[in-house]
Amino acid sequence: MHDSEDVCLVFEGAAGQGIQTVTGMLLPVMKDNGFHVFSCTEYMSRIRGGSNTTEVRITTRPRAAYRSGIDLLFAMSRNALDRLEGRIRPGTLVFADRENLGANWHGNFIDIPLKRLSSEAGGGIFADTVIASAALGLLGVDSGQFSAFLKKRFTGKGPEVVSGNNRAAELGYAFIAGLSPGISIELPPPMASGGGKRLLMDGTSALGIGAVLAGCNFISSYPMSPGTGLLTFLSSRADDFGVVADQAEDEIAAINAGLGAAYAGARAVVTTSGGGFDLMQEGVSLCGMIETPIVIHIGQRPGPATGLPTRTEQGDLRLALNAGHGDFARAIFAPGSTAEIIEAMQRAFNLADRFQIPVFMLTDQYLLDAVCTIEASAVQNMPLEISIIETPVDYRRFEFTDDGLSPRGVPGHGSGIVRVDSDEHDEHGLITESFEMRRKMVEKRLTRMQALREVALPPAQIGSVEDADTLLICWGSNRGVVEEALDILGSDRIAGLHFTQVYPLNPASFPLLDNRRIVVIENNATGQFADLLSHETGIPVDRRILKSTGEPFSVEDVMDALMEETHE
Amino acid sequence: MHDSEDVCLVFEGAAGQGIQTVTGMLLPVMKDNGFHVFSCTEYMSRIRGGSNTTEVRITTRPRAAYRSGIDLLFAMSRNALDRLEGRIRPGTLVFADRENLGANWHGNFIDIPLKRLSSEAGGGIFADTVIASAALGLLGVDSGQFSAFLKKRFTGKGPEVVSGNNRAAELGYAFIAGLSPGISIELPPPMASGGGKRLLMDGTSALGIGAVLAGCNFISSYPMSPGTGLLTFLSSRADDFGVVADQAEDEIAAINAGLGAAYAGARAVVTTSGGGFDLMQEGVSLCGMIETPIVIHIGQRPGPATGLPTRTEQGDLRLALNAGHGDFARAIFAPGSTAEIIEAMQRAFNLADRFQIPVFMLTDQYLLDAVCTIEASAVQNMPLEISIIETPVDYRRFEFTDDGLSPRGVPGHGSGIVRVDSDEHDEHGLITESFEMRRKMVEKRLTRMQALREVALPPAQIGSVEDADTLLICWGSNRGVVEEALDILGSDRIAGLHFTQVYPLNPASFPLLDNRRIVVIENNATGQFADLLSHETGIPVDRRILKSTGEPFSVEDVMDALMEETHE
Amino acid sequence: MSWMHSWRKRMNNSQNTFAMPPGSDIAWCPGCGNHMLLKAVKGALQELGIDRNKLVMVSGIGQAAKTPQYLDVNMFNGLHGRALPAAFGIRMANRDLTVVVESGDGDMYGEGGNHLLHAIRRNFDVTVIVHDNMVYGLTKGQASPTSQRCMKTPVQPRGVLLEPFNPLAFAISLDAPFVARAWTGDVEQAKQLIMEAIRFRGFSIVDVFQPCVVFNKLNTWKWFREHTCAVPEDHDPSDRQAAFRLALKEDKFPLGIFYRNERKRLYEDLAGNERGPLYARPAPGAEAVRRMIDSYR
Amino acid sequence: MSWMHSWRKRMNNSQNTFAMPPGSDIAWCPGCGNHMLLKAVKGALQELGIDRNKLVMVSGIGQAAKTPQYLDVNMFNGLHGRALPAAFGIRMANRDLTVVVESGDGDMYGEGGNHLLHAIRRNFDVTVIVHDNMVYGLTKGQASPTSQRCMKTPVQPRGVLLEPFNPLAFAISLDAPFVARAWTGDVEQAKQLIMEAIRFRGFSIVDVFQPCVVFNKLNTWKWFREHTCAVPEDHDPSDRQAAFRLALKEDKFPLGIFYRNERKRLYEDLAGNERGPLYARPAPGAEAVRRMIDSYR
């Protein structure tokens, strides 16, 4: 009925109903049992009510992709089924509280009397534990293990809480035990060895950890979903890591504060989403002019305008690529997995510092909210590159050099004077109106693109690129889904490429694309990376697989699209 | 020594020294004599002092381009020659006041005792009239004609002013009469017939006239060079044409006010330059989302950041093309001449209205400040397209239709309710989180690109495109210089194309580019239109002729570049 | 089709009742102060007998800013922080329209601060209702400009360090001609103040205390009840100094009309150019066009 | 080369004299008030004995904003209206630096209004000097937020219709702890007030009346002389109400210190995290990193 090596659970409920608590119990327990887990979330733009879901996949090999087909669904809100119909298959087990669903009740559901069970446990707040234990019971996880987990988690909250949760867990397990034996989910036996070494991490945390490891010590930002998480992460760890964290009055203030701080020697980052980033563009342009490093995180969501604030899209690439008036250098990363986020963030800071440019990190709601197991060893701590000099007395901030990069001084460090100017300026940073100086400065600001191209990360190869005649090309958050689809497909004719750095592209990797059918998959309406790729390489894109509904690609979506490829 | 059919005068002086008054006398007089005149200006970002120049070309056929080589130079500021050295040729006549230049005096100059002459006329304020009359004297214009002109111009200011100016004119003429006969500029005899019918117009006025003819009735903008002129133009004519004109507190307010007004039924425009436009991008995105027409004028100047505030560049094309997060339709015009500005502005308003999109007008400092003679008949008054309906009671602002365009209602006109929403919305304009509705709305907003492409203006052909093997392609303000250079070159092997509409491109015109050498000339550092052109057509660009010093291309620049073509 | 039909029926019925548009569902949390504020706004519109065809509600983004979605009115739900410029544009484009702005403390005082400042200076006819819950609700609980000192949030783990923004003192310092405060615990007063504000010709602002029951655990229903009082009976709202003094009172926040300046002239009147709504303006007159073009001869 | 040599010599000489950087030339018009203001600023810096290596002057764009170009100091000449956020970033990145903002009335009160509002709420240590010429100078004479009613300009042919912005009332309403006004006709007083402001720990603002002799034909040297007076001797700057009253006085504009609040705490102190300049901070501690990562096990 289901693939025992790959189980997909979905928990549905209204905002505020505690889905996150359920998965917050389920994921660590399954991880500790040595499984790979992956979880992703979709939710409405409201704080209470509506209908949200979290998907939890439990697999024997690493998977990091959204699956549409559900094995096991817990439906808590009244209108759950309106939205999830398409994801329910013949074998899907649907648990719901008949009392709650009322007229929406469907004969094939399994009635789990949640209300009654949780009030038996001590009240509505225990509903999540009832659900979690029911799910664990179905998955065959030992109830003793779960009660140990509950004890550890709730000890700090007092014996009442522990015992209430234990009662709830017992009720959940008992409920499952009372079901007919046909109702079950089979999993291989736990592989307790692997789990302990693994971490369970969401994308936002990975971004924050990456920033900390990169030596980031300044953030000024204005809240905007899904970019806010990085601000929260660094704010809450400000004291641990000596980070100055500030909530700005608006996005314009945020980037200008970031640039001011960077001018004075900070490793600065700002975080936002597309709409907020629109407002930062003049700041990006200033960054280009004053050659001051900054990292800009754009958590993408569907636009234009406010769009779908809590949904996902890869729609801000073109924006990052062209942000700010005038011609100057930049780089853009779009990591595809939790581990990659950590690494890319460090690269971003180092590159910004080395090349004195704005560097963009493009993520999206789906990637930021996704939680998965990663090996602790995958957390790479890269060497910090900080190139601030102590200024000599005759320091010139914009001294001409062969590579266009001038040694970077900061005010108060050394005996020189450090001037930056939004106007066209001379080597000293003083305003100029000389056409000749202008010509040289324009050139200076662009020369570094050459070196930037040369150090650009080549794409990761998925499958055997050498043998393939079709390349499925992705960037950012689609890595997991492409990996999985290609793995399932198992055809040598199709391989994948994932770009973690989307700009500039390293010309050394262009030959990879020669004489292949090029298929680009991305989560936007027009194919922004496809445009970039063919513009940069001169190689036309044969097919674009696009989705811009606000949902991520599912494994099934990609499989369907790939079937067309194999049948062509 | 000089080409009598094409004389180039340059007036140099510090800001505040009255160069503009000189040319303000010279141009109409020469126009009335039936000549074509063209004048362009370059100036520093300061209100007094420094060194600015205005070039005046007097020609027997229409010319609209900056010439580097000077026939006659009036140098009024002390350091004039530092900047103009490269433009002085063996035959250039240089007039300067020896007393003023002091140590900077050069033996080859002709000493015009400006100070003395103007104080004889009644004071320093008459210096401009002295210079103008000296120039006119040299050009052989009848002194009676000039004094008639002065009378007409100054009558309103009282007899004192008229007589002072007349005295100054006499002194100027007398000074020229006293020079050795070798010092002269020859022109063909006046062709008084043509002049009267012609207009003398600058780019900014053309833009304003275009807006008025287009039925524009709302402007909200924040001052920024060189975009401010349109705001000034419409503000000063607000009462004449029923225009609501408002100076906003910032650019963000400007575009949001524009959109609010357009939502309520205005024909709205905003004007700015690149840096101010950066701040409007979220508004552009909103415009895409709420499908509300607006025209956005970007007067380009060199960036990034504040850059060179009073100089010229074509550097904001990429910005306009990609402004605002999310995928939605737009159109971009970049007229190449004064007459074209008037026409393009009307097209812009009509297109914005018909397709309910943001339409961009890209000009630049050079084009806006340039003054030239145009035939009165060239001022085209196009029919107004206004497609506002009276709403029925069940009105749906975003009703789905085949072409993606919903009839546009405005609040208070009809019995329907008109809702627009920055969030993703349904046909009624109410917020939605339906993935299916999202999909359809994304498609709705993009479908119109097809029709937009089909109605896009094809490029203008310069010379005989059919026979040419090389195409010199330009857009925006470079039309004049390309026309002139190709005309002078007179080779059938090279012809030109000028794009007044730069986005979208009409596919019907792509075959024009087939099997030619494609050379793109533009006033920026990277070749923004070249990128766009090859992206849209799939045809590679063979050569880019670029300049980003802050100066426009001169005829000589283009000639030099074309010589390379002919020698290849 | 049948839906279409019921829509039409509903539309006719709902004329000027400001009922929920069919098919919409309120996204606010149970217990949220916004529900009461919606009630107050709706009551005010009904009692004033406003023709909904001539009313436009303008909003930014936030929980507060969703209000117009629930009133079946002409609506411009624009960008976060940018309601006021849009409202200005709408009002200038058609002076027959009544324009009401719905906004949150973050929307209006944070992102939108500059527009508020300059909209007050403009003094066009608009009513601004700020749902002041002293927190960013929609983005899940960060400090807002009006958050009280020391309130802890995920982004302010040390508590808020900034001086809370005092919207009334601010508005009075700029001579906003109608400045009032209400709270959602007294719907009747809120309704009355909103009615006064809409009736007022010129810029009017009503800051409305509104508990966010999910993210603001400090400024609860109880807290607001305990920390508010009535504007003293003897307060003279035409006295700007007194109004300012009252606005600085922060032990208990007064509710009522703080300031009222009847002497200010309306921007619309000063700007002249009264030729009816812009959508109905004729093409530029041939004679005026000719004159304009002739000036370039 | 020889130029390089003279630069070096000059640099040593100019240490803390705040002389013009070699090669620069003042772009202001003859007779402009900015010249006097430059003199006052320079005098203040000299008299305070500020180490120019530890001083950063931050500015936006405008005539006023060019001031740092003429003082041979560390300079962040940023975007129009955005000096304050940059100043905040600089100060947070290195609390050893003295940060002075030079700005115009358009820059600070127009484009930058929201930042001013929130910078005051932050109360970090910064001195803001606003060259208030009641006009947009650099862009050739449009109205600024402080332009007086009825001043005609090319963009305001009917005269300015908006209420002039009152920066002092505004700052006092936000409890800015140091609020003063000077004018360029009295360089000595301007210098003294600027010195006071720089010495003040916290947010200080000095609005300086400055004639724009080219574009503002209304508010001339003479006009300012006739329309200013001294802050009354008996004025108590710690009295916020009195300060507000004084700020509303517009027949003659008082010059001097309006408001001074010594009780406000500095943002830097509240924010904690005192570990020296960010450029010198070590990489994150291995132990803290381990702990952070372990929390994901």
Ligand SMILES: Cc1ncc(C[n+]2csc(CCOP(=O)(O)OP(=O)(O)O)c2C)c(N)n1
């Ligand atoms: C430019 C931009 N920045 C940020 C956001 C994210 N955002 C949406 S609502 C909001 C704050 C809302 O707070 P408030 O105005 O107080 O409304 P509330 O939800 O509390 O009613 C923010 C920061 C956005 N939509 N757009």
Ligand SMILES: Cc1ncc(C[n+]2csc(CCOP(=O)(O)OP(=O)(O)O)c2C)c(N)n1
């Ligand atoms: C984003 C942006 N908008 C507009 C401008 C154009 N601009 C430069 S200075 C200025 C106004 C300056 O006025 P003010 O601050 O009063 O300075 P002043 O020149 O009068 O000293 C403007 C509008 C700009 N540089 N950037």
Ligand code: SF4
């Ligand atoms: S989050 Fe707060 S403000 Fe938003 S709806 Fe819920 S209670 Fe109301």
Ligand code: SF4
């Ligand atoms: S334009 Fe005005 S403010 Fe600017 S330098 Fe000249 S006089 Fe001074």
Ligand SMILES: [Mg+2]
């Ligand atoms: Mg709020």
Ligand SMILES: [Mg+2]
């Ligand atoms: Mg000014």
